[in-house]
Amino acid sequence: xxxxxVITLDDLSVPQIQELLHKAQYIDSHRKxxxxxxxxxxxxxxxxxxxxxxxxxxxxxxLRLGGKVIGFAGAQLSSVTKGESISDTLKTVSNYVDVxxxxxxxxxxxxxxxxxxxxxVINAGDGGHxxxxxxxxxxxxxxxxxGRVNNLTIGLCGDLTFGRTVHSLIETLCRxxxxxxxxxxxxxxxxxxYVINRIKATPSCSYEEVTDxxxxxxxxDALYMTRVQKERFFNEDDYLRLRDTYILDxxxxxxxxxxxxxxxxxxxxxxxxxxxxxxxxxxYFEQVKNGMLMRMALESSVLGDQLAGYEEKEITL
Numbered sequence: 001x002x003x004x005x006v007i008t009l010d011d012l013s014v015p016q017i018q019e020l021l022h023k024a025q026y027i028d029s030h031r032k033x034x035x036x037x038x039x040x041x042x043x044x045x046x047x048x049x050x051x052x053x054x055x056x057x058x059x060x061x062x063l064r065l066g067g068k069v070i071g072f073a074g075a076q077l078s079s080v081t082k083g084e085s086i087s088d089t090l091k092t093v094s095n096y097v098d099v100x101x102x103x104x105x106x107x108x109x110x111x112x113x114x115x116x117x118x119x120x121v122i123n124a125g126d127g128g129h130x131x132x133x134x135x136x137x138x139x140x141x142x143x144x145x146x147g148r149v150n151n152l153t154i155g156l157c158g159d160l161t162f163g164r165t166v167h168s169l170i171e172t173l174c175r176x177x178x179x180x181x182x183x184x185x186x187x188x189x190x191x192x193x194y195v196i197n198r199i200k201a202t203p204s205c206s207y208e209e210v211t212d213x214x215x216x217x218x219x220x221d222a223l224y225m226t227r228v229q230k231e232r233f234f235n236e237d238d239y240l241r242l243r244d245t246y247i248l249d250x251x252x253x254x255x256x257x258x259x260x261x262x263x264x265x266x267x268x269x270x271x272x273x274x275x276x277x278x279x280x281x282x283x284y285f286e287q288v289k290n291g292m293l294m295r296m297a298l299e300s301s302v303l304g305d306q307l308a309g310y311e312e313k314e315i316t317l
Contacts, residue, residue: 001301001302002304004302005117005120005121006121006298007110007121008168009135009172014175017136017139017172020294020297020298021139021294022312023296023297023310024290024296026307026310027293030308031064033307033309034064034065034296034300034310035064035066036065036066036308037065037305037307038065038299041066041068041098042070042097042098043058043059043062043067043069043070043100044069044093044099044101045069045070045101045102046100046101047072047103048103048105048109049105051073051124052267054124054125054133054134055101057133057288057292058124058133059071064296065305070096070097071101086112087115088116090113090121091116091117094117094119098119098303099120099121100119101121102122102124103123103124103125104127105127107127109126109127110130120302122298122299125164130164130168131168133291134165134168134265135165135168135172137288137290137291139173140287141290142222142261144286144290145259146221150176150178150179152180152221152222153180153219153221154181154220154223154224155184155219155222155224156182156183156224157184157213157224157226157248158184158185158226158246159189160189160226161189161190162189163226166191166226170191170195170198170199171195174199174202177202178205180205180207180208181205182207182219183207183209183210184211184212184216184246185211186238186242186245188242189228191209211245213245213248217253217256218255218257221257221259221260221261222260222261222263223256223261225246225262225264225271225272225284227268227269230243247270247271248276249275250273253276253279253281258281260281261283262281262283262284263283264287266288
């Protein structure tokens with residue numbers, strides 16, 4: 001992975017993803033040992049649109065590895081206001097830093113950045129296209145909860161049409177195989193056909209589409225919640241009718257397995273009641289920590305910086 005850009009998770013093999021999962025686990029239990037892994041390195045965070053979790057996670061990951069961070073948090077703070085292209089920005093910034101994390105509202109911008117840069121580029125989200133490090137955080141959370149990322153029944157609930165995190169997670173889990181997907185959404189926000197086709201193309205995976213969360217929650221090993229977005233509905237009555245169907249609360253949780261994990265890419269609006277936060281099945285803030293650990297693993301890997309005391313070990317599927 002040394003010197004490699006990561007624009008989508010297709011840029012990584014399954015063994016490489018497994019290795020990142022193992023590295024993240026090692027980092028979590030060896031914070032002091034890895035604290036100087038990236039001494040002297042500099043990360044640029046080029047965020048052309050607002051972000052809280054993702055930008056701070058990338059920056060904290062590099063700081064915890066001993067490196068430093070430069071960058072901007074908004075296009076208005078960059079020379080794009082003067083008309084500079086992404087390509088020219090990356091060619092310039094590559095002279096300053098060792099690795100770049102970029103978020104941009106336009107799909108494909110991260111690929112343009114990677115083609116222009118002289119250092120590895122990590123996609124921190126490009127429009128509605130890809131958000132590979134969020135999926136790595138999701139995988140790490142499944143791994144920490146179950147010791148595996150397959151042989152699971154996973155429910156994905158809410159906006160399955162426009163949710164880039166949902167599409168990326170399904171496609172990546174299909175590469176591991178042996179996952180049963182329960183797709184829970186209103187008919188207005190069903191999973192796109194190309195994602196369904198990806199599941200169908202994986203013989204060991206299966207799916208079921210339903211509209212009622214309560215009827216299937218008892219079957220799930222993990223539940224991935226997303227926000228039902230009011231702006232996606234043409235009829236407000238339909239939105240009001242469906243909105244409360246997908247609010248996870250204590251009453252619905254009583255029907256779930258005691259070991260079920262609740263995931264959410266955040267930010268949350270009202271789709272998970274605050275009362276759920278104290279339930280041991282709530283894993284969404286754990287996802288935040290896992291996102292930082294996976295970014296630490298990824299940043300050190302593309303830089304080729306060795307984690308002190310770490311030994312490679314393939315995770316068995």
